[in-house]
Amino acid sequence: MTSARGGIDLGGTKIQAAIVDDAHDVLGQSRHETPTTGGPQDVIEAMAAALEEAASQAGVQPATLAGVGVGSPGYVDERAGTVASARNLPNWEGAVPVGELLSQRIGAPVHLGNDVQVATDAEAEIGAGRPYRSLIGVFWGTGVGGGLILDGRPWLGRRSAGEIGHMVVKVDGAQCPCGRRGCMEAYAGRAAMEARARKLVERGAKTDLFKIMQERGRTRLTSGVWARALKRGDKLAVELVDRAVEALGAGIASAVNLLDVEAVIIGGGLGIRLGDPFAQRIAAAMQPHLFADDTPPAVHVAALGDLGGAIGAALLAGKRVEQPVG
Numbered sequence: 428m429t430s431a432r433g434g435i436d437l438g439g440t441k442i443q444a445a446i447v448d449d450a451h452d453v454l455g456q457s458r459h460e461t462p463t464t465g466g467p468q469d470v471i472e473a474m475a476a477a478l479e480e481a482a483s484q485a486g487v488q489p490a491t492l493a494g495v496g497v498g499s500p501g502y503v504d505e506r507a508g509t510v511a512s513a514r515n516l517p518n519w520e521g522a523v524p525v526g527e528l529l530s531q532r533i534g535a536p537v538h539l540g541n542d543v544q545v546a547t548d549a550e551a552e553i554g555a556g557r558p559y560r561s562l563i564g565v566f567w568g569t570g571v572g573g574g575l576i577l578d579g580r581p582w583l584g585r586r587s588a589g590e591i592g593h594m595v596v597k598v599d600g601a602q603c604p605c606g607r608r609g610c611m612e613a614y615a616g617r618a619a620m621e622a623r624a625r626k627l628v629e630r631g632a633k634t635d636l637f638k639i640m641q642e643r644g645r646t647r648l649t650s651g652v653w654a655r656a657l658k659r660g661d662k663l664a665v666e667l668v669d670r671a672v673e674a675l676g677a678g679i680a681s682a683v684n685l686l687d688v689e690a691v692i693i694g695g696g697l698g699i700r701l702g703d704p705f706a707q708r709i710a711a712a713m714q715p716h717l718f719a720d721d722t723p724p725a726v727h728v729a730a731l732g733d734l735g736g737a738i739g740a741a742l743l744a745g746k747r748v749e750q751p752v753g
């Protein structure tokens with residue numbers, strides 16, 4: 428057995444795997460698409476394939492890993508090793524025993540955690556959040572996820588804490604992908620921003636967003652597409668991102684008013700891609716909404732970058748190695 432550990436970040440569009448050593452250095456990594464058809468078994472197979480590729484890069488056999496952590500969307504029961512309500516995964520019915528299935532497939536113990544909390548924990552332990560005892564992780568991507576560290580510990584609530592994307596920033600506001608109205612994600616989530624862009628184009632607005640999307644061989648407005656459009660000064664892209672920044676400012680500031688955390692860590696596809704200038708814009712957009720406006724929290728970009736979810740999942744494997752599932 429090696430001391431290397433595996434981490435898998437299971438997302439609705441991509442599966443990222445990383446092999447890390449004791450110093451959290453990445454020895455191998457890979458990225459696969461998440462199956463959009465089939466069912467749980469196909470997702471398990473894709474996770475195993477991603478892990479095998481990363482392991483082969485690292486020169487280790489998956490079965491010899493000290494453990495493999497998985498950061499998963501949906502409702503994760505860490506003890507039972509199951510994932511339920513993963514709406515972005517194909518034909519995901521009931522509580523799927525991901526821990527057991529994956530462990531059988533790769534031959535190493537598997538540990539599960541909530542994807543966003545895992546990424547937040549990783550930032551707190553070895554990333555941009557290291558100096559702080561309390562922080563909010565904000566993952567600005569397709570949706571807007573959040574994770575909390577309070578007094579040095581993850582705060583999970585009864586199971587659904589950290590849903591910062593669904594802070595209401597406007598009563599009776601825009602429709603959110605969650606079905607409710609006025610959520611921060613309805614303005615700042617990449618999926619909602621794309622839906623808004625498509626609607627405005629139908630109404631005759633001009634933009635290069637969809638041209639850039641096609642040039643880059645994409646079917647969606649990825650973070651890279653948004654970044655490129657901003658660089659070109661595309662008016663619609665600038666407007667929609669400005670609107671997102673305002674919503675993030677109001678929503679995050681409201682959370683800070685409640686919790687008075689020391690720091691806010693901005694991650695996620697868009698957060699990482701747009702980087703520090705936008706983290707500072709979000710900080711500025713928070714300022715007018717902060718009750719204790721003379722002591723704003725520090726705002727940083729996630730230091731572990733795009734691979735943070737997978738690295739965080741690997742940390743999970745290190746911590747819970749006494750109680751493996753499967």
Ligand SMILES: [Zn+2]
Nearest residue numbers: 593603605610
């Ligand atoms: Zn919502």
